[in-house]
Amino acid sequence: MEYKDYYSLLGVEKSATQDEIKRAYRKLARKYHPDLNKEEDAEAKFKDVSEANEVLSDPEKRAAYDQLGQAPEHGADFQPPPNWDAGFEFSGGPTHEQPNAHAFSDFFESLYGQRYQQQRAEQARARFHAKGEDHHTKVVIDLEDSFHGATRSIVLKMPELSLDGHLVVKERKLEVTIPKGVRDGQNIRLKGQGAPGLGDGAAGDLYIEIALKPHPLFRVEGVDLHLELPVKPWEAALGGKVKVPTLGGIVELKVPAASQQGRKLRLKGRGLPAQTPGDVYVTLQIALPPADTEKSKELYETMAKELDFDPRENLMRAAQKMNQARAST
Amino acid sequence: MTAEILSDEPVLTLDELCRACGLTELTVKTYVEEGVIEVRGVDATHWRFSQVSVVRIQKAWRLERDLHLNAPGVALALELMSRIEELERRLQSRANDV
Numbered sequence: 001m002e003y004k005d006y007y008s009l010l011g012v013e014k015s016a017t018q019d020e021i022k023r024a025y026r027k028l029a030r031k032y033h034p035d036l037n038k039e040e041d042a043e044a045k046f047k048d049v050s051e052a053n054e055v056l057s058d059p060e061k062r063a064a065y066d067q068l069g070q071a072p073e074h075g076a077d078f079q080p081p082p083n084w085d086a087g088f089e090f091s092g093g094p095t096h097e098q099p100n101a102h103a104f105s106d107f108f109e110s111l112y113g114q115r116y117q118q119q120r121a122e123q124a125r126a127r128f129h130a131k132g133e134d135h136h137t138k139v140v141i142d143l144e145d146s147f148h149g150a151t152r153s154i155v156l157k158m159p160e161l162s163l164d165g166h167l168v169v170k171e172r173k174l175e176v177t178i179p180k181g182v183r184d185g186q187n188i189r190l191k192g193q194g195a196p197g198l199g200d201g202a203a204g205d206l207y208i209e210i211a212l213k214p215h216p217l218f219r220v221e222g223v224d225l226h227l228e229l230p231v232k233p234w235e236a237a238l239g240g241k242v243k244v245p246t247l248g249g250i251v252e253l254k255v256p257a258a259s260q261q262g263r264k265l266r267l268k269g270r271g272l273p274a275q276t277p278g279d280v281y282v283t284l285q286i287a288l289p290p291a292d293t294e295k296s297k298e299l300y301e302t303m304a305k306e307l308d309f310d311p312r313e314n315l316m317r318a319a320q321k322m323n324q325a326r327a328s329t
Numbered sequence: 330m331t332a333e334i335l336s337d338e339p340v341l342t343l344d345e346l347c348r349a350c351g352l353t354e355l356t357v358k359t360y361v362e363e364g365v366i367e368v369r370g371v372d373a374t375h376w377r378f379s380q381v382s383v384v385r386i387q388k389a390w391r392l393e394r395d396l397h398l399n400a401p402g403v404a405l406a407l408e409l410m411s412r413i414e415e416l417e418r419r420l421q422s423r424a425n426d427v
Binding site: 026029030033035036046050133134136174175176177178179181182185186187188189190191193204205207208209214219 | 330331332333334335349350351380381383384387388391392395396397406410414421422
């Protein structure tokens with residue numbers, strides 16, 4: 001069993017006052033709370049600091065913990081000495097309102113678990129019916145998964161209460177069909193897949209928050225997809241049909257003649273599935289062929305000579321007006 | 330096993346929402362007052378909530394419980410979080426464009 005150094009988990013000295021411990025815990029709890037911190041290890045860290053606080057914030061538990069002594073030599077297994085807690089009275093239950101919301105470490109359970117188990121067993125035996133707790137988890141999917149629908153297996157680690165009041169962590173694997181058209185940040189629900197209820201209470205639900213992985217081609221806005229499409233200058237000028245990738249496959253898009261750089265075109269209904277399916281917005285990006293051969297240089301020079309084209313015409317006119325206005329004041 | 334997408338439609342009564350969240354009416358009413366969740370209807374007996382509110386209110390409650398916040402603090406935290414998420418989304422789409 002791994003020894004837990006609760007003082008270093010909270011980043012406080014062994015001589016810290018109860019107030020210092022409280023401050024350190026609150027600060028770390030805000031930092032690592034899984035609802036606030038999106039880092040993957042945030043939940044584990046939050047559990048660690050909660051567990052450290054559970055022990056150190058309670059003067060009785062803290063005194064007993066201090067008696068244990070130091071961590072064993074590196075790598076050695078930790079076993080509490082027999083009767084390590086002799087002479088300490090633990091009063092009251094866990095300070096959390098829902099003790100089974102957190103599964104504490106083996107280390108914690110071996111030190112303080114028995115007392116909890118007695119209480120839990122009493123709770124479990126009591127004729128008490130309540131809906132099981134809901135569970136929350138997050139799943140990251142590809143945009144393609146939202147478009148086509150997908151099946152994901154999810155492994156859930158859930159603290160469960162056995163009949164004799166022991167807290168055990170069970171792994172459950174679920175095959176979840178992710179509904180088509182699910183969007184970033186949306187929640188989906190699996191009925192009855194949360195924690196089992198107490199007594200005759202119904203099981204809680206499992207809520208899954210969906211996060212979409214950023215896509216290399218498409219930017220997602222609600223059910224609409226945005227794509228930047230490079231086009232040739234003559235396709236933009238003369239119009240024509242170009243091929244465009246969509247999630248449902250390649251489609252043809254008609255580029256109207258005299259299209260300018262940045263023109264937005266819409267492929268109706270090619271976005272994410274929904275009651276009214278989303279659209280794909282295509283933004284034209286006019287790409288210039290490089291003048292790197294004799295032929296291409298010649299073509300550019302011909303255009304320069306023969307086309308009456310001044311892209312800065314409006315700009316210059318505006319600049320002139322501004323100068324005139326300034327001169328007249 | 331097929332999951333259902335939580336809808337934005339206001340369908341749940343106050344009682345149903347309380348049962349779905351496992352919270353008391355008083356707690357839920359406080360969150361409504363602070364604007365943590367959106368509600369339709371003139372008074373508590375006619376209130377209707379969306380399924381999305383269930384998730385939002387549970388998040389609010391976890392923050393209140395774990396970080397010792399009060400309801401206005403929770404409301405502020407949630408607002409700042411969605412602001413951060415929005416900004417991160419914009420940063421992300423900029424990064425994609427470059």
